Amino acid sequence: QVQLVESGGGLVQAGGSLRLSCAASGRTFSIYALGWFRQAPGKEREFVAGINGSGTSTRYGDSVKGRFTISRDNAKNTVYLQMNSLKPEDTAVYYCGTALGSGTVVIPRVELYRNWGQGTQVTVSS
Numbered sequence: 618q619v620q621l622v623e624s625g626g627g628l629v630q631a632g633g634s635l636r637l638s639c640a641a642s643g644r645t646f647s648i649y650a651l652g653w654f655r656q657a658p659g660k661e662r663e664f665v666a667g668i669n670g671s672g673t674s675t676r677y678g679d680s681v682k683g684r685f686t687i688s689r690d691n692a693k694n695t696v697y698l699q700m701n702s703l704k705p706e707d708t709a710v711y712y713c714g715t716a717l718g719s720g721t722v723v724i725p726r727v728e729l730y731r732n733w734g735q736g737t738q739v740t741v742s743s
Contacts, residue, residue: 619643619732621713626737629703637698637737639713647671647691650716650723652730653698655709655739663709666698667716667723676723680706703741710736 625637639651652667666687667676675687684703689696696713714730716723 619646619649619715621715621732621734623711623713623734623737626711626739628740628742631704631741631743633703633741634699634701635703635739637700637711637739639696639698639734641694641696641715643694646694648720650718650720651689651696651713652716652723652725653687653696653711653713654727654730655707655711656736657709660709662712662727664725664727665711667725668696669723670720674721674723676725678725700739703739705741705743708739708741710738712736 620642622640647670650669653665654662655665656662664678668687672689684701686699712733715732717729
């Protein structure tokens, strides 16, 4: 089983940038597609970005397209989320999870993800 640990969150002003990391345990990291999701108070968990196991395919939620970039380094068992041009509405707890399935495609459905980390808080001030 894979264990995930998110880090890199913090407080930033609108227009600023942050890079989140999702570090995984286990030797089979590269077989999993991974996704970043976020959850604001009182809202459902929302798909942000996903990447397949080989890193050759990515997908983004509409609200972050053009501002966020997901990448992975399988040698380091880590997935990254570079967040630029942050907005107050990006404020949320950000989680990463492993996707069920073959790992070759990214499906933006929260119910298909497992092994959630503890999350990292991102707060964007206006």
